[in-house]
Amino acid sequence: MLENLNKEQKLAVTTTEGPLLVIAGAGSGKTKVLTTRIAYILEKKLANPSEILAITFTNKAAKEMKGRVQKLVPFGIHEMQISTFHSFGLKIIKENYAELGFEKNLTILDASDSKTLIKKILSDLNYDTNMYNPNTIKNRISSCKNELIDAKGFERFIASAMDEVVHKVFLSYEKKLKTNNSLDFDDLLILPIKLFENKKILERYQKMFKYILIDEYQDTNEAQYILIKKLSANNPNVCVVGDESQSIYAFRGSNYKNILNFEKDFKNAIQIVLEQNYRSTQNILTIANNVIKNNKQRKEKNLWTDQIDGDEVVLNQVQDEKTEADYIAKKIKELKNEGEDLNEVGILYRTNAQARPLQEAMLENHIAYKVVGSYQFYGRKEIKDLLAYLKLLYNQNDDVSFMRVINEPKRGIGNKTIETLSIQAEEKNCSLYNAISEGKTLAFKETIEGLKQISEDITLTELVDEILDKTGMRSELKKENSAMADIRLENLEEFKSITTSFEENYGIISLGEFLDEISLLVDVVEEGEDVPKVSLMTIHAAKGLEFDYVFLPGVEEGFMPHCNSFACEDDIEEERRLCYVAITRARKQLWLLYTKSRMVFGRTQYSIPSRFIKEMELEGEQIETVDHKVDLNFSKNIDKTLEYKIGEKVKSDKFGEGIIVDVGEKILTVAFKGKIQKFIKGHKSLKKL
DNA sequence: TATATCGTTGTTTTT
DNA sequence: CAACGATATA
Numbered sequence: 082m083l084e085n086l087n088k089e090q091k092l093a094v095t096t097t098e099g100p101l102l103v104i105a106g107a108g109s110g111k112t113k114v115l116t117t118r119i120a121y122i123l124e125k126k127l128a129n130p131s132e133i134l135a136i137t138f139t140n141k142a143a144k145e146m147k148g149r150v151q152k153l154v155p156f157g158i159h160e161m162q163i164s165t166f167h168s169f170g171l172k173i174i175k176e177n178y179a180e181l182g183f184e185k186n187l188t189i190l191d192a193s194d195s196k197t198l199i200k201k202i203l204s205d206l207n208y209d210t211n212m213y214n215p216n217t218i219k220n221r222i223s224s225c226k227n228e229l230i231d232a233k234g235f236e237r238f239i240a241s242a243m244d245e246v247v248h249k250v251f252l253s254y255e256k257k258l259k260t261n262n263s264l265d266f267d268d269l270l271i272l273p274i275k276l277f278e279n280k281k282i283l284e285r286y287q288k289m290f291k292y293i294l295i296d297e298y299q300d301t302n303e304a305q306y307i308l309i310k311k312l313s314a315n316n317p318n319v320c321v322v323g324d325e326s327q328s329i330y331a332f333r334g335s336n337y338k339n340i341l342n343f344e345k346d347f348k349n350a351i352q353i354v355l356e357q358n359y360r361s362t363q364n365i366l367t368i369a370n371n372v373i374k375n376n377k378q379r380k381e382k383n384l385w386t387d388q389i390d391g392d393e394v395v396l397n398q399v400q401d402e403k404t405e406a407d408y409i410a411k412k413i414k415e416l417k418n419e420g421e422d423l424n425e426v427g428i429l430y431r432t433n434a435q436a437r438p439l440q441e442a443m444l445e446n447h448i449a450y451k452v453v454g455s456y457q458f459y460g461r462k463e464i465k466d467l468l469a470y471l472k473l474l475y476n477q478n479d480d481v482s483f484m485r486v487i488n489e490p491k492r493g494i495g496n497k498t499i500e501t502l503s504i505q506a507e508e509k510n511c512s513l514y515n516a517i518s519e520g521k522t523l524a525f526k527e528t529i530e531g532l533k534q535i536s537e538d539i540t541l542t543e544l545v546d547e548i549l550d551k552t553g554m555r556s557e558l559k560k561e562n563s564a565m566a567d568i569r570l571e572n573l574e575e576f577k578s579i580t581t582s583f584e585e586n587y588g589i590i591s592l593g594e595f596l597d598e599i600s601l602l603v604d605v606v607e608e609g610e611d612v613p614k615v616s617l618m619t620i621h622a623a624k625g626l627e628f629d630y631v632f633l634p635g636v637e638e639g640f641m642p643h644c645n646s647f648a649c650e651d652d653i654e655e656e657r658r659l660c661y662v663a664i665t666r667a668r669k670q671l672w673l674l675y676t677k678s679r680m681v682f683g684r685t686q687y688s689i690p691s692r693f694i695k696e697m698e699l700e701g702e703q704i705e706t707v708d709h710k711v712d713l714n715f716s717k718n719i720d721k722t723l724e725y726k727i728g729e730k731v732k733s734d735k736f737g738e739g740i741i742v743d744v745g746e747k748i749l750t751v752a753f754k755g756k757i758q759k760f761i762k763g764h765k766s767l768k769k770l
Numbered sequence: 771t772a773t774a775t776c777g778t779t780g781t782t783t784t785t
Numbered sequence: 786c787a788a789c790g791a792t793a794t795a
Contacts, residue, residue: 167785279783495771683786
């Protein structure tokens, strides 16, 4: 088990007793250490599987860790608690809902649900949403919650008129969540802490875990930090792994100082530094080190490797975002022709908005790609509607879901009715659903009650069918008889394949379990399709991942560092860490790109090369400039005379019949059963029907 | 109450 | 540029 580890890694695995801080530089074998450590503890019979708690930040990381631990131990790992902070929190809340004053069937609001609720509160309180931006208020509230400041406690921080509004909305928001019997993401962290004020309960959880392991410790925020602190108060066996140079979630309240302070917080802590990088070539590491050394606040460490220098890092100035994307596509084609695996190619950008021209270039050049971490399917209206029905069936107090579906499909229930109902709910201090007493809304209530009854005797997939029938969603879409409606219907059918696969994996799964899983899930699990694909994602989403070949478009002032960070040196340092994370994703080769001008907000702006480029201390010959448009010569298959309209039916050789949902200058967006696909206009692989 | 059209306004990053 | 909200009209 210990054979393939270096000296420091071995020490990190075998130092099982007492607090341990592992400073693990990028690519230094952090996950390997964590998983081996778990296996080692079990092998030495220091704990039962159920006495191990391993916490990660993302579902992806949790899944990865589970998989790797499973490979190391001879028995099933289901008893082990390997999960994200949020799902661990949810589990605790669910086990103690009554203690917290909730009812059993809790539902979780996602970010857009929270925003909807805040908007509604603002309008109920007669505030102008133009003056008080719901997003800003949502972020303010979220920050407070993550710093463990509750609505009442916020009072003493009020310093402006805006703060007054935030305070009022905050109070109302918390009250609404409670009456709705629902939680937002932040609650998943802070409610367990609240629960732990009860000594008995806290003790129960403290006794549960003998060994606690935390990944990406530099990303813990105050709430997560306190949660761990409480849980481990009587247990010294806490192992945290992290790298303050990779702390990139300050906007979410994460505090890299937690890692710098670990030795103060946990008495007699041992520190191990992993500095040998097994991932990248010397050339890549050098520029990463050069950039990060400009940050003042950090533990001194220097990544080194015994790898060869490797290919030079390429820095390239291009005309604009289109040329940039074309250049990347051209390089990827070359890699492909050389026989490289497209799964080993990553394009990492600072903002999601940058993805578009890149996707277009991939399409134009027939390069298979996936956008990682985009909600394409779950974000679709019909899917959100269906989910809202499911949530409402599970929890009738969920006003957000109620509002979403009360008039979907159209039932003649408009603003007036809702307003009256809202007033009644306010008076009775109950949810909208429970305030129903008359009229068209009563018929709706009866439908829901009917569905609730039958839901007890049927499977989840059958329930979805019943919902589609009884609520009229299906008949409404059939009646509409448009191509768009057909696609919506097909997407709803596709949703059933998701519930089916859940049922196959988990056996019979209850509505509640399903909703819990899906609420914390970001991506649709990729179905089969073993075609190698280039990954497009934000730098944030790329953390913890690695690729042989990495492209970094938009290394410009305003993007990297992002313009919102200009005013504050701490924010610039975070952007620098982000740059560092991006660079260190690459194993073999890295391309850095910046434009002369870029379209931002629909306007062309001149670009300035990022200050980080200078900090990289690249050498002259590494810099090449592409001034001309990259010639891609793909036009022979294109019929430029074809015209398209939204709603038209088309047929693709690969995906079957679809419907055009968007027409761009060069790109068509087509919705197929269960997926959205983009095409070049006039390409022969897509025929009009 | 439903739908169409126009104008306005804001974009970092995510569990 | 697009998404969303306000306003007008059926």
